[in-house]
Amino acid sequence: MPRAxxxxxxxxxxxxxxxxxxxxxxxxxxxxVDWTGRFRGxxxxxxxxxxxxxxxxxxxxxxxxxxxxxxxxxxxxLVGGGAPLHGEVVLxxxxxxWLGPPDLEAAQVTAGxxxxxxxxxxxxxxxxxxxxxxxxxxxxxxxxxxxxxxxxRVLRYGPMRAQLRGLEAxxxxxxxxxxxxxxxxxxxxxxxxSLLAGSEGTLAVITRARLRLVPRARDxxxxxxxxxxxxxVHAAARAATAGVRGLLSAEFFTAAGLDLLVSRAxxxxxxxxxxxxxxxxxxxxxxxxxxxxxxAGDHPAAVAQSAADRARLWAYxxxxxxxxxxxxxxxxxxxSVPAAHWAELAAGVxxxxxxxxxxxxxxxxxxxxxxxxxxxxxxxxPPDGRHEDAVFSFVTSLDGSISAEHGIGALKARWxxxxxxxxxxxxxxxxxxxxxxxxxxxxxxxxxx
Ligand SMILES: Cc1cc2nc3c(=O)[nH]c(=O)nc-3n(C[C@H](O)[C@H](O)[C@H](O)COP(=O)(O)OP(=O)(O)OC[C@H]3O[C@@H](n4cnc5c(N)ncnc54)[C@H](O)[C@@H]3O)c2cc1C
Numbered sequence: 001m002p003r004a005x006x007x008x009x010x011x012x013x014x015x016x017x018x019x020x021x022x023x024x025x026x027x028x029x030x031x032x033v034d035w036t037g038r039f040r041g042x043x044x045x046x047x048x049x050x051x052x053x054x055x056x057x058x059x060x061x062x063x064x065x066x067x068x069x070x071x072x073x074x075x076x077x078l079v080g081g082g083a084p085l086h087g088e089v090v091l092x093x094x095x096x097x098w099l100g101p102p103d104l105e106a107a108q109v110t111a112g113x114x115x116x117x118x119x120x121x122x123x124x125x126x127x128x129x130x131x132x133x134x135x136x137x138x139x140x141x142x143x144x145x146x147x148x149x150x151x152x153r154v155l156r157y158g159p160m161r162a163q164l165r166g167l168e169a170x171x172x173x174x175x176x177x178x179x180x181x182x183x184x185x186x187x188x189x190x191x192x193x194s195l196l197a198g199s200e201g202t203l204a205v206i207t208r209a210r211l212r213l214v215p216r217a218r219d220x221x222x223x224x225x226x227x228x229x230x231x232x233v234h235a236a237a238r239a240a241t242a243g244v245r246g247l248l249s250a251e252f253f254t255a256a257g258l259d260l261l262v263s264r265a266x267x268x269x270x271x272x273x274x275x276x277x278x279x280x281x282x283x284x285x286x287x288x289x290x291x292x293x294x295x296a297g298d299h300p301a302a303v304a305q306s307a308a309d310r311a312r313l314w315a316y317x318x319x320x321x322x323x324x325x326x327x328x329x330x331x332x333x334x335x336s337v338p339a340a341h342w343a344e345l346a347a348g349v350x351x352x353x354x355x356x357x358x359x360x361x362x363x364x365x366x367x368x369x370x371x372x373x374x375x376x377x378x379x380x381x382p383p384d385g386r387h388e389d390a391v392f393s394f395v396t397s398l399d400g401s402i403s404a405e406h407g408i409g410a411l412k413a414r415w416x417x418x419x420x421x422x423x424x425x426x427x428x429x430x431x432x433x434x435x436x437x438x439x440x441x442x443x444x445x446x447x448x449x
Contacts, residue, residue, distance in 0.1 A: 005044045005089070009065050013047055016057035021048035021095070031072060031090045032083070035135075037329050039080035039410065043070075046090040051098075052168060052176055052207040058091060059205065060174030063438045070442055071201040073113065073143030076135040078332045079409025081200045081445045082143070088443070093142045096207055099123060107213045108165050108182045113142025113206050117149075120211060127213035130157030134318040142206040148198035150405035152249045155241065155369040157214055159405065160197060166210030167193035172436035180210045195431075200407045201442040203435045217248060217284035222310040223292045225301040226275025230254075230346035232299075233279045237368040238339070240295045246285035252346070253278050253365035257323040257376075258316060260363070264326040270316050271300045279368065280317045282310075320365040324376035327361055331383055332411075333375040333391050334366070337400030342371050345398055349375050349391060356390040357381040372404040385414070392418050408446045416447065 014022045023031075023046040033040040049055045062069050068088040075082050084090050096112035102124035103109065109123045117136040121129040133139060133151035143149075145167070150159045157163070168178040169192075179193065196204055227233045230252070237250040254277050261267045270278070281292055289303070304310040324330035337345045350362040359380025366374040377387050392402045392415050402412055402419045416425065428447045432439075443449040 005067065006065070009061060009067065010045065012061050013045070013058060016061065017047055017049045017054050021050070022046075023048070028090065031075065031092060034078075034080055034083045035076050036078060036325070036332060038331070039083035039085060041084035042087060043084035043090045044087060046092055048092045048095050050095045052096075052170065055091070055093070055096070055170045055205055055207055056174040056176050059170055059172055059440075062089060062440055063173045066438055066440065068440045068443050071142070071146070071205050073140030073146070074116065074135065074138035076139045077143060077147060077409065078334070078406045079403075079411040081147070081407060081409035081442065083410070085410055086444050091205065093140065093205070093207070096142070102127060102213065103182070106182055108210055109213060110166075110180055110182075110208055110210045111141045112208055113140060115141050117141065117144055124213065126216050128216040129211065130163050130214045131160050134321060141209050141211070145197050145206050145209055146199060146201050147407045148405070150367065150370065150372070152251060152367070154367060155250060156248050161194055163211045164193045164197060164209060165212050167196060167206060168208040169196055169204040169206045171204050172438055172441050176207075177204070178208075180208060182210045198407065200409060200445050202432055202446050203441065205441070217246075219286075219288065220248075220282060220284045220305070220310060221288040221292055222280065222282045222304045222313050223296055223301050224270050224278060224280045224304075224313045224316065225296045225299045226271045226273070227277045227279060227299055228275070229343075230277055231343040233277045234343045234346070234368060236279050236295055236299070237281075240281050240292070241369050244281070244283045244288065244291040244295060246283040246288050247281065248284060249280065249282040250369040251280040251317045251366070252368045253280075253317055253320045254363070256361070257320045257363040257365055260323040260326050261316070261319055265319060265322065267316065267319070270302055270313065273300060275300065278316070280313060317365065320363065321374070321376070324361065324363050324378050328378040331377040331379060331387055332406070333377065333388065333402075334404045334406045335373055335375060335391065335395040335400055335402060336371045336404035337373075337395060337398045339371055341398040341400065342368065342373070345395065345400065346373050349373065349394065352390050352394045353377055353387060356386045360387065367404075370404065371400070388412070388415055410444050413444070413446060413448055
């Protein structure tokens with residue numbers, strides 16, 4: 001049962017955002033469960049402010065009443081950070097969908113927290129957003145900043161933090177902090193936009209972001225090659241990062257995910273013969289075709305240059321997150337290791353999971369050039385932490401990270417000590433305490449309050 005909110009608080013919230021935007025009962029259902037279906041809560045209310053002033057009003061009320069709040073954007077997060085698991089109020093930022101005119105001279109744009117990444121990418125014909133993720137049609141600017149989203153072009157443009165040129169946010173007590181000038185050089189104090197990037201809704205609610213835009217890629221070439229092992233995939237990706245000047249993406253997946261997409265989602269095999277592992281490379285500019293062909297060498301490969309053909313090849317990689325869902329509710333772990341250990345991780349992780357749960361299905365895919373492997377597990381044994389124990393211990397033994405890009409959320413909070421020292425966690429807690437003394441913002445996430 002959700003914790004009921006006092007009627008007076010519900011009335012005050014309705015006075016701030018308008019009665020139709022305070023949802024209770026069945027109307028909250030769409031906000032109560034995450035994209036995977038693994039994280040489900042029961043919020044006493046969903047509050048949908050329209051602008052920064054309304055966000056400030058809502059947070060001041062919740063802080064005053066000591067009511068915990070979970071900020072939510074597009075609800076595509078994969079670590080349970082946006083789900084009201086402990087009866088929190090959901091603060092939906094989806095209606096903060098104001099998108100400013102692109103500043104073509106500075107190649108920047110200011111966007112509300114609820115604007116989707118696809119909408120930012122379409123802001124100007126000759127410009128693009130440097131961050132590209134498969135969930136871009138739903139994932140929002142606020143959520144992408146809060147998770148420091150990575151994705152398919154990190155090797156060229158960096159993650160969401162690297163796109164930030166300014167930020168506006170509301171602290172837990174309703175104070176608005178805003179620094180949106182977009183100056184490239186500006187050493188006037190603490191870089192709190194960078195601090196809030198990756199803070200997973202625990203420090204403040206992001207309301208607007210000033211984002212850099214990058215030149216829109218022209219003359220794109222996509223190559224999908226079949227390889228005999230993750231080690232071969234890694235060697236080819238390294239050759240591409242060294243030798244393909246316009247490289248944008250180096251992505252991998254394996255036969256395990258592909259076979260499911262072929263049998264359950266109607267895709268046909270991309271190459272005449274099946275391969276154990278696949279590498280998708282994309283590059284732009286003069287010479288891209290020849291340089292990519294040189295990397296593919298004698299390996300079987302499909303080449304695409306038209307938008308339709310490229311989309312067809314990209315579907316094999318971008319639909320990998322769906323594959324495990326055909327078998328059950330997956331555990332989605334995303335880990336990274338130094339380049340020297342990537343092949344060992346990619347080749348060995350399924351065996352490590354089998355050691356903990358012999359009946360589990362493991363599907364891996366991800367961003368080779370970033371050292372990042374997404375490990376999707378459909379458990380056969382109870383999901384009681386044994387899978388995370390196995391994968392995270394393996395990853396830390398390879399000097400890696402338990403979260404490459406999705407964050408810690410609720411899913412991984414208990415394993416944070418594997419990745420961060422006691423002194424670091426104490427610092428995190430002090431930062432939280434300073435920005436949110438009442439402890440209302442996402443209390444179960446990252447470093448639980
Ligand atoms: C098919 C698929 C593919 C994906 N691919 C990638 C990928 O390649 N790379 C990657 O990094 N991620 C990926 N993701 C994960 C997800 O899309 C990203 O984490 C995204 O940035 C989340 O944005 P959102 O708006 O959906 O946030 P939500 O899911 O709503 O929230 C995510 C977190 O941010 C907090 N939050 C949301 N909005 C705000 C705000 N305005 N202020 C403060 N905190 C806020 C929430 O409390 C929560 O902790 C993928 C997800 C799916 C479903």
